[in-house]
Amino acid sequence: MGYNENNTAIVLLSGGMDSAVCTALAAYEGYKPAVLHLNYGQRTQKRELIAFHEIADHFEINKRLIVDVSYLSQIGGSSLTDKSIEIEKAKFDKNHIPNTYVPFRNGNIIAIAVSWAEVIGARAIIIGAMEQDSSGYPDCRSTFFDAINLAIKLGTKPETEIRVLTPIIDMTKAEIIKRGSELGVPFEKTWSCYKNSDVACGVCESCALRLKGFAAAGYRDPIKYELKIT
Amino acid sequence: MGYNENNTAIVLLSGGMDSAVCTALAAYEGYKPAVLHLNYGQRTQKRELIAFHEIADHFEINKRLIVDVSYLSQIGGSSLTDKSIEIEKAKFDKNHIPNTYVPFRNGNIIAIAVSWAEVIGARAIIIGAMEQDSSGYPDCRSTFFDAINLAIKLGTKPETEIRVLTPIIDMTKAEIIKRGSELGVPFEKTWSCYKNSDVACGVCESCALRLKGFAAAGYRDPIKYELKIT
DSSP states (O other): OOTTTOOEEEEESSHHHHHHHHHHHHTTTOOOOEEEEOSSHHHHHHHHHHHHHHHHHHHHHEEEEEEEHHHHHHHSSSSOTTTOOOOOOOOOOOOOOOTTTOTTHHHHHHHHHHHHHHHHHEEEEEEEOOSSSSOOOGGGGGHHHHHHHHHHHHSOOOOOEEEETTTTTTTTTHHHHHHHTTTOOOGGGOOOOOSSSSBOOOOOHHHHHHHHHHHHHHHOOOOOSOOOOO | OOTOOOEEEEOOOOHHHHHHHHHHHHTTTOOOEEEEEOOOOOTHHHHHHHHHHHHOOOOOOOOOOEOTTTTHHHHOSSTOTTTTTTBBBBBOOOOOOOOOOOOHHHHHHHHHHHHHHOOOOOOOEOOOOOSSSOOOOOOGGGGHHHHHHHHHHHHSSSOOOOOETTTTOOOOOHHHHHHHHTTTOGGGGOOOOOOOOOBBBBHHHHHHHHHHHHHHHTTOSSSSOOEEEO
16 A cells, blocks of 8 residues: 555554544544553553543554554653652643653653654654643653654655644644544543542542543533542 | 863774774764764674774773664664675775665664763764765765754754864774874774674675775785685
8 A cells, every 4th residue: 555545543552632633633634543551660660551542442453453562661851751750730831841751751651653654654643742732841842843843854764754743733632632522532541640540539630630621611521530630 | 071071082993994994083083982882783793892892992992881782783774784685795886875875874873872872971972974985875974964963963962063073084994994004093893794703794885894994005904814805
């Protein structure tokens, strides 16, 4: 199959709500989603993998790739991968990079996706990064994605047309939840908590952003929480 | 230690002669080398790892990181990582990308190095890519490295100053060998063959480029070959 006929898009599906909405958007836009999941030794690795498969099942996606990038734990530098660093609580400060930041994680994830895209002939890599309503990670900004797209164009075979797409980058959490609801995203199957794997903590920055988003959208979050800070 | 005082450079040390020369150049330029080695399920993985440690021992480098990126084999698409694809012989054709090309390998390697650099505070990542006298891999071109440097600048914490340096990109193999000899690189400890792990085959494109380089430099290659095509 040549590039013109291949409408496969690799969706980076962590198992969180943003990536679940991206999967729905990819299908809605006419792409045939292939889903990529990364295990990087994060605390909630097993729980996220369950969410990944349940969401992929929901969207009837057969092409799944699970990659072990536990070298990110070996490298460390983040409370997500190093259990000796306590996960800090949500601060909602745009100028503060939380200690959950895994150095250059998106750079690593995208590089893997590009390798896979080149082999399966995918023309898009869809990532649920958000700039507006995010945790302030430097590798989630649109300027970063523009630069990486140029590097991909120059660093892959000339016949490829691989582009990283960030369909929700300018959306707020509330907008993502509304759009996902319209597209039938099974939010009850998604997992966002950085800390727990049974009942979401409700206080880590990922839970906090999710809860704020549901509150702002006026929707009920179908998952259970230990505590709600909003 | 702040960024101004930290002169650590991560050198990507495969165990081949180019990366060995880069290690020597890094030390010569006043950097404190830290060396990064990747196992990606390549055929000569064990032999390359031995070369890596012997070269690092030679230069008395303590900071070593070995990362398993066997997902590159899982993804496939290259004769280096998929044993069902036969390694093609050297063609010396600038417009032909050999089947040893591992899709976006340098993109993956650099992403890992950036994560490590951000954690240990290194300010440079040194990679022995060559544009002139290379195998024509798209991720070895200087335009690719320029783009990736912009992505790194935008995708890492503001206080970092990580740059990918390609000190041998415009050199021929012969020039690299001459420079390496001046700097005392132990070429007998390096390994280049893509195919064998005991006696180098002499006919794969990596052996062929190495042998051509030694011949052009007028030096004797200290390692043994099964066959020499030059």
